[in-house]
Amino acid sequence: MTIQNLKSQNLILFEVISGSKSFGLNTPTSDTDIKGVYYLPKEKFFGLDYIPQISNETNDEVYYELGRFVELLLKNNPNILEILATPEDCILYKHPLMEQLRIEDFLSKLCNDSFAGYAITQIKKARGLKKKILNPMEKEKKSLLDFCYILKGYNSVAVPQWLEENNYKQENCGLINMPNSKGMYALFYDSKNSLGYKGIVQKTTSNEVSLSSIPKGENDIAYLSCNQDGYSKYCKEYKEYWDWMEKRNEDRYNTNQQHGKNYDSKNMMHTIRLLQTAEQILATGKLNIRVSNRAELLDIKAGNKEYDDLLEMADGLIASIESLYDSCTLPETPDVEKSTRALIDIRKELYR
Template sequence: MFDLDALAHHRRAHVLLEAVAGSRAYGTANADSDEDVRGVFAVPAHAYLALAAPPNQVADERNNVVYYSLRRTIELLAAANPNILELVYLPDDCVRVCTPQMHALIAARASFVTRECAASHVGYAFSQIKKARGQNKWINQPQPRQAPAKEAFCHVIPARADGAPMRPRALADLGWNLAEFHAARLEHAREMFRLYHYGDAARGVFRNETLALESIPEADETARYAGLLIFREQAWRQACDDHRNYWTWRAERNEARWRQQECGEIDYDAKNLMHTVRLLLSGRSILERGEPIVRFAGDALETLLDIRAGRYAYKDVMELAQGIAADCETLKATADLPERCDVARADRLLLDLTNAWETRCA
């Protein structure tokens, strides 16, 4: 039953929590926001004794809908995962399904709030900062529709009879068609090959997406030798990966998110930086009040919305983020929180909740 369709079919029995998360939970949603659904499902304890263990989570292709197993949920809570901690602090108006077992987990949520949680919020936030600057985003590195051609990564050192210096030239500059050539291995050299011209009789250098190497007859070694081919294969493969990743991103991205960058209005990923500050504010709340912030309001919400709208310069957002991080460092000294989660207590909770769910379903 462990895929999304099967879980939906058995929803009444297995789903412990179903809720709207993401921007709609944070209070930052706008007309272009996706709806993110998060949930928790239970499986019988004996399922973990099978050779094919049940999955940790089931999700749709874009991860807009994700359900975590109860075991994985408690495991991630114990590991101070910010995304999972917010599931047990969601506002009531976000919750669609919440069983007695999930209510029991929510009642125990304070036991998962630790100094480690605050540290993980800050750590997650600054990992987002590294991704936020526009120059490193695909938005400023557009890819053509056509995949990279191997020939674009080829240079040739033509054979010269006059003894002039032999310098690599781009294949395109020479105007040579590699379909008219054969290639042979050049001993003791990587990505470099001997090149022989056979004209219409050639089978080509590239065949079935690979560079084909030939054994050249001795009589052709001099008569048909044209020069040395340099094929930067690893660079071509990396370019193909970049091209594929770019167009996957283009197909799946939320177009509204990228309009400001495409128009040159801002030079950073505004949504990433908004979430950076959101995580930092929530981390500070853990140290100040003993719980994270999920639903934002007032000045904090206005700040987040202004960041997403591009009303801050990049350096100003960085100063704000550094200031909140400094607050967190100061608060660590006085926060009345355990260092980390009591794993033995989390284990007992998992067992108790699983037993209670199995009793209910019996």
């Protein structure tokens, strides 16, 4: 099913403008994100074709099946609670049956972990981007050969350099394992390429070195060390970096470049907002997602704060949240039985 199917079949129960516009943090360049709740046609819900979530290609329009929505509410998922707590001026449509799902029935001490935990994830994202900005990777990918070294006394030389210095070809080399020595190999060389050696690697994309059958009487000419773990780590970072380069939001990236603080300022803004929201929930027992400190948060988004100052601010909020947790009057968890009854009542009415 598609979002268009939901709309053409009148399956949408709740539809809101979410994100920066619902938070009161939108600017002239802000996108419009749409979130919502739907129910499935009877044959799909009772059959095998259950669909918990539907979104468009850019993921700026996401709709949750009613049961999935309630399930995530019970887990105090920040994004889902914020949908239910959307201000009236951002609600596009609300089916009368949705009145049975009230935000106060779901808020609990679980918000301490869900909101603060999500904020910590945002900090990791900001640090990850900082690492990418400060450590750009060459487009030409290294091969396993670049992580192999020839031992020379108490030192070592990179295999590509050693091959060039000795006018050797890697495909004429043969390797055998060194016993009891992980990543260590004895290296043989066949200048005529007549002994069937497999080379150090068979392809530039190889993930491991090649081993050869060495005829008796042949003498090794060197010992080779292969840092295969280092190569695996490099391949993972290379993929992450170039995936990020391909998918990054250019406007957002340019903003981060212009303010020169080498962190993702939008992520850090949301980190502080999430922590402030968790503090609000534990202090008041309520959730109001429309921020009262718009100027402060947009100042963070613009990169006008030092990264270390923001981390200190986050630490202060976390300490406040931990202090409020013990005195908070919210239940430990939402009332599952009550929420389940509401869900059943809504479904009975929908499928009557």
